[in-house]
Amino acid sequence: MDETVAEYIRRTVLKIPRDEIKAMLQNWGFLSETQLQTINFRQIKESISQDVVQLCEENSADIKQAAILDIIYNHIYPNKRVWSVYQMKKTGEEMEFFDLSDFKKKFKRRLRSALKNVTINFREYEDNAIWIRIAWGTPYTKPNQYKTSYVVYHSQTPYVFISASVLKSTLPLLCQALVFASNYHDIREMELRSHSLNSLKDIVFKRYSQNFQTYYPRRTQERNVSPESADLRIIQENRNEKERIQRVNREVFGDGPQPKLEFAQYKLETMFKSDPKMDVLDKKEPFRCLVKFSSPDLLESLKSLAPAGMADAPLSPLLTCIPQKARNYFKIREKKDFAGSFVNP
Amino acid sequence: GVFAHLEMLEAQAHEAAVKQEATEQQEEKLARLKARVQELRRQRDELRAKVDLQQKGQLGKEGSSADPAQPSARAVLEWKTKSVKAMLQVFHLTGISGKLTKRGVCFCISTAYEGTYLDSYHLDLLTKPEVRIHRHSVPIFIPLEQIAGKYLQADIRRFFSVLSDHLNAYVGRRYQADQLQEHFSDQIEGTLQRNSLCNLLVFNYNVWSEGKPFLFNVRLLYGDVCCSLPTEVVISCRVDAPSPLAEMAAAHSDLFRRVALHRAFRSFRSAGERVD
Numbered sequence: 001m002d003e004t005v006a007e008y009i010r011r012t013v014l015k016i017p018r019d020e021i022k023a024m025l026q027n028w029g030f031l032s033e034t035q036l037q038t039i040n041f042r043q044i045k046e047s048i049s050q051d052v053v054q055l056c057e058e059n060s061a062d063i064k065q066a067a068i069l070d071i072i073y074n075h076i077y078p079n080k081r082v083w084s085v086y087q088m089k090k091t092g093e094e095m096e097f098f099d100l101s102d103f104k105k106k107f108k109r110r111l112r113s114a115l116k117n118v119t120i121n122f123r124e125y126e127d128n129a130i131w132i133r134i135a136w137g138t139p140y141t142k143p144n145q146y147k148t149s150y151v152v153y154h155s156q157t158p159y160v161f162i163s164a165s166v167l168k169s170t171l172p173l174l175c176q177a178l179v180f181a182s183n184y185h186d187i188r189e190m191e192l193r194s195h196s197l198n199s200l201k202d203i204v205f206k207r208y209s210q211n212f213q214t215y216y217p218r219r220t221q222e223r224n225v226s227p228e229s230a231d232l233r234i235i236q237e238n239r240n241e242k243e244r245i246q247r248v249n250r251e252v253f254g255d256g257p258q259p260k261l262e263f264a265q266y267k268l269e270t271m272f273k274s275d276p277k278m279d280v281l282d283k284k285e286p287f288r289c290l291v292k293f294s295s296p297d298l299l300e301s302l303k304s305l306a307p308a309g310m311a312d313a314p315l316s317p318l319l320t321c322i323p324q325k326a327r328n329y330f331k332i333r334e335k336k337d338f339a340g341s342f343v344n345p
Numbered sequence: 346g347v348f349a350h351l352e353m354l355e356a357q358a359h360e361a362a363v364k365q366e367a368t369e370q371q372e373e374k375l376a377r378l379k380a381r382v383q384e385l386r387r388q389r390d391e392l393r394a395k396v397d398l399q400q401k402g403q404l405g406k407e408g409s410s411a412d413p414a415q416p417s418a419r420a421v422l423e424w425k426t427k428s429v430k431a432m433l434q435v436f437h438l439t440g441i442s443g444k445l446t447k448r449g450v451c452f453c454i455s456t457a458y459e460g461t462y463l464d465s466y467h468l469d470l471l472t473k474p475e476v477r478i479h480r481h482s483v484p485i486f487i488p489l490e491q492i493a494g495k496y497l498q499a500d501i502r503r504f505f506s507v508l509s510d511h512l513n514a515y516v517g518r519r520y521q522a523d524q525l526q527e528h529f530s531d532q533i534e535g536t537l538q539r540n541s542l543c544n545l546l547v548f549n550y551n552v553w554s555e556g557k558p559f560l561f562n563v564r565l566l567y568g569d570v571c572c573s574l575p576t577e578v579v580i581s582c583r584v585d586a587p588s589p590l591a592e593m594a595a596a597h598s599d600l601f602r603r604v605a606l607h608r609a610f611r612s613f614r615s616a617g618e619r620v621d
Contacts, residue, residue, distance in 0.1 A: 097540075097544055097545045097566060098540040098541070098542070098545060099540075099545060100538055100540070124536075124538075128539065128540060128541045154486075154541055155486075155540040155541045155542075156486040156540055156541040156542050157485045157486050157541060158485070159485065204485065205484065205485050206481065206482050206483070206484075206485065210467070210480055210482060212451050212453070212467035212469060212480075212482070213444050213446050213451045213469075214442070214444055214451060214453045214467070324480060
């Protein structure tokens with residue numbers, strides 16, 4: 001077995017939390033049950049990884065198996081990487097019969113024709129997600145297994161989720177290969193980035209809870225779950241206002257959990273508006289300013305602002321439009337004819 | 346004289362007779378009215394007894410002790426609400442229902458396949474200045490933009506009809522593939538290859554011939570995206586397979602084109618599918 005492969009497997013196993021190692025190796029399926037029985041999973045990780053490498057040596061693992069283990073790790077822990085969303089466009093209107101083997105062949109062919117030294121591996125999952133792992137080399141050096149990009153693509157959708165590596169120069173090659181393999185003709189990066197891959201999917205696939213008005217009684221009706229029957233001596237003075245805020249909040253955010261984003265960034269290129277008498281700035285220049293909201297769970301925290309009394313309801317549409325516009329990076333410029341700002345489409 | 350006296354007596358007698366007649370008539374009338382009152386009282390008591398009986402029979406359901414000939418306002422309202430709810434439920438079950446919103450209409454398309462209700466999808470439409478989609482929960486691989494471009498402005502009924510066809514066919518195909526994986530995984534070898542729209546399925550399954558197992562590879566192509574049955578079926582096998590298998594392959598191919606996937610497999614299982 002190649003030394004680099006052995007080292008790569010060892011390092012991959014070290015990344016996995018100790019309690020999860022056995023399950024992940026079983027998922028991998030490269031080592032048999034009997035082989036796994038011989039490993040003591042309660043020793044320190046260093047020793048576990050040594051044992052695993054030993055067994056892989058017996059089975060003559062090559063880079064392909066090592067890459068699959070790496071994909072499995074990243075599939076279970078995708079939130080360790082930052083994912084960007086790309087949107088593809090096509091001109092034709094014909095319905096595509098997305099053929100997986102066709103896609104894989106075309107992707108490999110196109111990428112390899114541009115750069116020979118790449119390692120490409122695929123893994124498909126039940127929810128029609130295709131994971132692609134690419135390890136990049138250069139025209140003169142072998143692929144570096146530690147310089148990897150990951151692509152997640154759901155067939156017959158125009159969205160691709162990419163976690164690029166440090167090498168930004170490889171991105172155009174990757175995009176070209178994707179467009180070619182999936183029969184689209186153009187691709188652009190969206191202004192949507194997050195650590196939570198599933199939340200990005202929820203936003204672009206519209207799987208998050210939107211509040212649609214229907215007559216059909218929804219199964220989860222949590223009306224009037226107010227603990228106000230607790231103590232009759234406590235009187236809610238602002239009950240009407242509280243209920244109004246709840247109602248407005250529900251209309252905007254829906255009932256379910258919000259997609260998980262870590263930040264929203266607003267780049268302002270607007271004119272500073274001051275009292276003309278004060279005349280703060282000599283030159284009438286746009287006031288460049290960057291506003292960044294950070295949170296472990298931004299949309300949930302925005303949802304709780306009004307009920308907590310920290311903001312007026314309804315919140316500014318600049319904040320609430322994030323899932324619907326599928327972006328968390330905004331450029332705000334002056335509206336040409338009116339006072340005020342408009343969001344760059 | 347005497348005649349005058351006699352006339353006077355006659356007149357008196359006549360008066361008395363008239364009076365008596367009047368009194369008698371009065372008495373008759375009174376007796377009649379008394380009898381009527383008795384009769385009405387009797388009827389009232391009868392009806393009262395009926396109402397009591399009814400109330401006792403429907404304890405707790407209706408709290409109104411009103412005269413049953415005239416239902417209370419509350420009962421009428423309850424009846425109205427019930428029938429409206431039932432009407433809305435019926436509309437929802439037909440598959441397409443809508444509700445007016447402040448700026449337009451919100452539609453709900455409910456899908457079903459062979460009697461099983463599956464997912465519901467919503468479209469929030471704005472009506473001014475023109476009809477357009479504000480938000481929706483239609484899956485991204487359904488060509489909503491295309492369909493809207495063609496029909497939304499021109500013929501909104503057609504738009505919903507076409508969209509509903511797409512969605513129902515998609516959930517139907519998906520349901521069949523899910524059923525196959527869930528209930529017939531013992532007949533399938535390896536993984537079932539599918540895609541988001543479920544319009545291409547590729548898998549291998551076991552068949553028996555002359556007591557020996559063989560592997561068929563089948564490729565189901567659903568060319569009509571509004572249909573939940575495949576338009577093209579390709580079954581292939583290893584070259585050195587006996588000839589009765591070719592017949593079986595043709596029969597299966599025909600079956601897959603006509604019958605839902607999980608039904609076809611159910612028939613394989615029950616038939617035992619042994620060609621000897």
